[in-house]
Amino acid sequence: MLETAAADMAILTQSVVPLEMTQAEVFQAVQDDALLNASFWANIALAGLSIILFVYMGRNIQNQRAQLIWVATLLVPLVSISSYTGLASGLTISFLEMPAGHAIAGEEALTMWGRYLTWALSTPMILIALGLLAGSNVTKIFTAVTGTTAMCVTGLAAALTTSSHMMRWFWFFISCMFFLQVLYVLLVQWPKDAEVAGTAGIFNTLKLLTAVTWFGYPVIWALGLEGVAVLDVAVTSWGYSVLDILAKYIFAYLLLSYVKANESAIAGMADGLGAADSANVAPADD
Template identity: 60%
Template sequence: MTLEPAVEDALSEPLMASSLWFMIALMGAATVLFVYMGRNVSDPRIALIFAATIGVPAVSISSYFGLASGLTIGVVEIAGRGETVTMWGRYLTWTFSTPLILLALGLLAGSNATKLFTAIVFDIGMCVTGLAAALTTQAVWMRWAWFGISSAFFLVVVYVLLVEWPRDVRAQEPDVQNLFNTLKLLTVVLWFGYPIVWALGTEGLALLGTGTTGLAITSWLYSLLDVGAKFVFAFVLLRFLADEPETVARKTLFGAPTTADD
């Protein structure tokens, strides 16, 4: 496959390339570390949380390699601006990785299947409509319309995170409640960073620049958000599960008491 000249120029920029290869190395190391941390897990609920969380860096490796190889980077012609390089592969990884984050967090909260399904479906809708915003070329206002739709989906996810799941986690042990509240705030704060970067970056208002340097800055901002939203989130969660499995293992998958609790 022959890369478009604009894509080749972007990937030849050291600042841009480093934002991708750094994440490949980090997510690769994270996957190995998290698998090792879960080597002794036997409880079904904890095992599912581990599996979902380990899937986050595992999916990210493929995504970042797709970006680094140029496979999931394209060029779109934006009305009034001209050619713009878009890293559409990021939306692909968010579509797969963010539902796993929500699954792990919802299971930790002891939420039910309906709330988990709601959060995950609207999250996927957020990612897909975000991709539509990045790829739309007919008119700039249409890009922002898609961005608005994506933001509406996002607000539903935020509602579940800040309102519904905090109610569910009250039935859990105090240590689990504290962990959930920490991860909830980490997730909400960092996830708000993504649409802000989109709006300021090369696919939005282009306030960071439209050339390769602007694209590299945008890419690094996304990568740094991923470090916090994926690696830090996963490490804090899995370290707690590995150190105190009995605290979380007292509930079944969707929060109902186990026989031992009756």
């Protein structure tokens, strides 16, 4: 009798709480969606080519600031190739049941949470490179880096919250507030520093490329499966992948091309002096 009761309880438990998908099953689900799978492998290939190209471009850079910009930029495709390999293998993907109020409430949605890990590591590198290019100081660079890290972490919380539909959007709102902080540094403070540093031309190009592409991420989140589910998971993934190509590989190529061709100008920049600081520097005694 006890054995029968235990068996009945096991059957009941399985019927109420479905077993979590194994990594092999998630991997197979990715393989079965050719469009989704292609969005991962396209970036793996481009990241690999970018790493080889960027190593070649930076092989003769001597100046310390220029080297630091190069290292920060090189880390972007290095992080990306690791992240996209995790997505393609099913390691950093989960199926989560959407909460009541969501467009597909009660259904399981494929959540690519590994992307947020990529952004939490790669976007700080982008901002460090931009801050150094602008000749900005440590405080402003630190503010931008912590802001973008918090933006990515709270975005991850929005994607993983299944307890409440409202809480998903509240996390999304918090993430957007951190994004505005980053934009303030990028669009208001650093352009002034770049004018003083003499790098305003290339900085303004990269600033606009970064701002425009980064605006695309919350838009895709809101329209995609994690938001109102207007876009399916494969289209959402390709949207993110295209933005990554523009915001990472194209950005990095433009930046490193400038650094390689203008290393002497980079070497002549004052360390940590932006526009806001140079106005307060006291003149030296005669």
